[in-house]
Amino acid sequence: MTTRALSAASIGALLSLALLLVGAGASAQEAGGAESVETMDRLPLAALLIGDGNYQRARTVLSAVDPDAEDLDRVRYYTLSGLVALNLEEHALAVREFRAAIEAGQSEPVVWLYLAQAHFSQEEFAEALDALDRAGPEATDLPSVFLMRAQAHWQLEQYDAAWSVLADGRSRFPDRAGDFARRQVFLLVDRGLYQEAADQGRAFLETERAGIEDAIAIGNALRQSGQHDEAAGILEAARVEAPDNVTLAKVLSHTYLDQDMTLAAAEVMRQAAAFDSSLVSEAAELYRRAGWLMEALTLNAQVIDQAKKFKQRLAIFIELGRFDQAAGMRDDLERVGLLDDPQQGQDIRYALAYANFKAGDFAAAEDQLVTLERADLFRKATELRRVMDQCADEPWLCR
Numbered sequence: 001m002t003t004r005a006l007s008a009a010s011i012g013a014l015l016s017l018a019l020l021l022v023g024a025g026a027s028a029q030e031a032g033g034a035e036s037v038e039t040m041d042r043l044p045l046a047a048l049l050i051g052d053g054n055y056q057r058a059r060t061v062l063s064a065v066d067p068d069a070e071d072l073d074r075v076r077y078y079t080l081s082g083l084v085a086l087n088l089e090e091h092a093l094a095v096r097e098f099r100a101a102i103e104a105g106q107s108e109p110v111v112w113l114y115l116a117q118a119h120f121s122q123e124e125f126a127e128a129l130d131a132l133d134r135a136g137p138e139a140t141d142l143p144s145v146f147l148m149r150a151q152a153h154w155q156l157e158q159y160d161a162a163w164s165v166l167a168d169g170r171s172r173f174p175d176r177a178g179d180f181a182r183r184q185v186f187l188l189v190d191r192g193l194y195q196e197a198a199d200q201g202r203a204f205l206e207t208e209r210a211g212i213e214d215a216i217a218i219g220n221a222l223r224q225s226g227q228h229d230e231a232a233g234i235l236e237a238a239r240v241e242a243p244d245n246v247t248l249a250k251v252l253s254h255t256y257l258d259q260d261m262t263l264a265a266a267e268v269m270r271q272a273a274a275f276d277s278s279l280v281s282e283a284a285e286l287y288r289r290a291g292w293l294m295e296a297l298t299l300n301a302q303v304i305d306q307a308k309k310f311k312q313r314l315a316i317f318i319e320l321g322r323f324d325q326a327a328g329m330r331d332d333l334e335r336v337g338l339l340d341d342p343q344q345g346q347d348i349r350y351a352l353a354y355a356n357f358k359a360g361d362f363a364a365a366e367d368q369l370v371t372l373e374r375a376d377l378f379r380k381a382t383e384l385r386r387v388m389d390q391c392a393d394e395p396w397l398c399r
Contacts, residue, residue, distance in 0.1 A: 043073065046080050055087045074104035079111060086114055094118035109139035117148070125152040143169060143176040150183060154190075162187060177207075178214045185218050189225045198222060198230040205234065212242045216251055223255045231255050246276045253286070262290040270299065281308050288312070293320050307336040311344070314351055318358075326355035327364065346374045353384065362388045 042061050049058035062081055065072065082097030098106075098115040116131035129152050132140055140149075146169035153162035163184065170180035181204040188197035201218035204210050215238035222231035235252040242248055249272035256265035266286030273279040284299035297316050303309035310332050317326035330352060333339050338348045353368035365388065369381040391398035 043076050043080065046084075047076075050080060050083050050087075053087075055084050059084045059088070075101055075106045077101075078104055079106055079108075082111070082114060082118075086118055089121070091118045091121040095122070109134075109136045112136075113139045113145065116145075120148055120152060123155070125155045128152050129156075141172075143173045143179065146173070147179060147183065150180075154187060159187065159191060174209065177209045178204075178211065181210075182214060182217045182221075186221050189221050189227075194222070194225060194227045194230065197225075198227065198234070201234060205238070212238055212245055212248060216245075216248050219255070220251050223251065223258060228255055228259045232259075243271070244275050246272050246279070250279075257286075262286060263292065266290050266292070266295075273299075277302070277304065281305065281312060284312060284316075288316055288319065307338055307341075310336055311338055311348060314348070314355070318351060318355055321358075323355045323358035327352065327359045327361060329355075330364075346372055346377050350377050350380060353381070357384060357388060362392070 042065050046058045046061040049055070049061065058080065062077070062084065065077060067074075067077065078097050078101035082094050082101060085091070085094035085097055095115065095118045098111055098118065101111060102115075112131045112135035116128045116135065119125075119128040119131060129149065132145065132149055132152075140146075146165055150162045150165040150169070153159070153165060166180045166184050166187070170177050170184070173180070181200070185197045185201045185204075188194075188200060197218075201222070205215055205218065215234055219231045219235040219238070222228075222234065232252065232255050235248060235255060239245070239248055239252060249268050253265040253268040253272070256262070256268065263286075266283055266289075269279055269283040269286055273283045280299055281303045284296045284303065287293075287296035287299065293316055297313070297320070300309060300313050300316060303312065310329060314326055314329055314333065317323070317329070330339075333348060333352065339345055339352075341348070349368040349371055353365040353372075356362070356365035356368065365384070369384060372378055372381045387398075
């Protein structure tokens with residue numbers, strides 16, 4: 001769970017607090033207090049800018065306020081400064097500003113909530129929980145806050161407390177039940193309770209509130225924990241319901257790969273490519289790795305990215321033993337910049353050299369070998385030259 005999620009969920013409370021601070025400034029101005037007109041203008045303006053999400057502009061306005069002025073409303077000033085820092089993700093500064101506001105007399109419960117968020121973002125989980133407790137139930141009755149509290153307990157290895165908060169949130173916020181159910185499964189996986197995690201995941205997925213995204217999250221959590229059979233069962237069932245979900249197909253394909261089921265992974269990726277053409281090259285590569293080279297070559301013809309297509313085609317031709325066709329790709333490889341690519345150019349040149357060698361064009365092979373500088377490829381080039389010399393002396397050995 002990210003702290004950004006809490007900011008989005010709490011924006012209404014933030015706006016309410018900002019407007020409250022505007023109102024406080026207006027009342028003071030009407031009362032003719034000692035605060036200067038200039039300062040009183042700036043604080044309400046900063047509050048309005050915060051309410052509109054203009055945090056940098058609000059900071060500019062606040063920077064013109066003298067924090068040491070005797071007539072400064074420090075509660076408002078430090079609260080506004082804290083809100084700016086929090087939303088600009090300057091969490092250490094936000095902690096200091098909110099603490100200063102509270103010490104100055106800030107009594108709004110929501111300020112403790114923002115202080116908790118700032119602590120949480122710095123992985124100060126005990127301090128975050130303390131601030132949430134001080135905020136009180138009304139300010140913290142939000143799904144995102146329950147998730148934050150559960151995560152804080154989790155990070156502190158207070159697993160029973162984390163589970164309790166998740167269970168409470170799941171019943172209190174039925175429209176967000178999926179978020180809490182996923183976290184419960186992740187917690188079980190983290191504790192090594194894989195079978196229970198799978199059982200809990202399947203049980204939730206059978207409810208009317210579960211969706212495909214829930215199946216993906218739960219299946220992927222099990223996959224990453226090494227429970228490939230359980231993950232595949234959940235993902236396969238979900239795929240029956242959503243055969244056009246590309247993300248689901250990719251996770252299932254990777255689950256098959258984890259089990260060395262390369263051909264099954266290739267087939268799933270090929271079907272996903274029907275909905276997302278960018279996956280065609282990945283499907284072709286999986287077929288190549290599975291040894292289905294003609295299927296890989298057929299899919300390769302559909303790849304739009306020319307550099308990706310030619311690199312892959314070179315490998316397929318070599319594996320098929322079509323060395324003349326591989327050697328004939330030199331101009332295409334050069335045209336798309338692969339031969340001089342800083343990341344993969346050296347590997348491409350060696351592959352092209354090998355294809356020319358196998359095709360019997362030793363001079364063309366040498367043209368590529370002479371450009372190799374990487375240590376591992378330099379050694380391979382030396383060995384290939386030795387073989388070419390041997391073939392030149394005794395051609396019958398290379399037929």
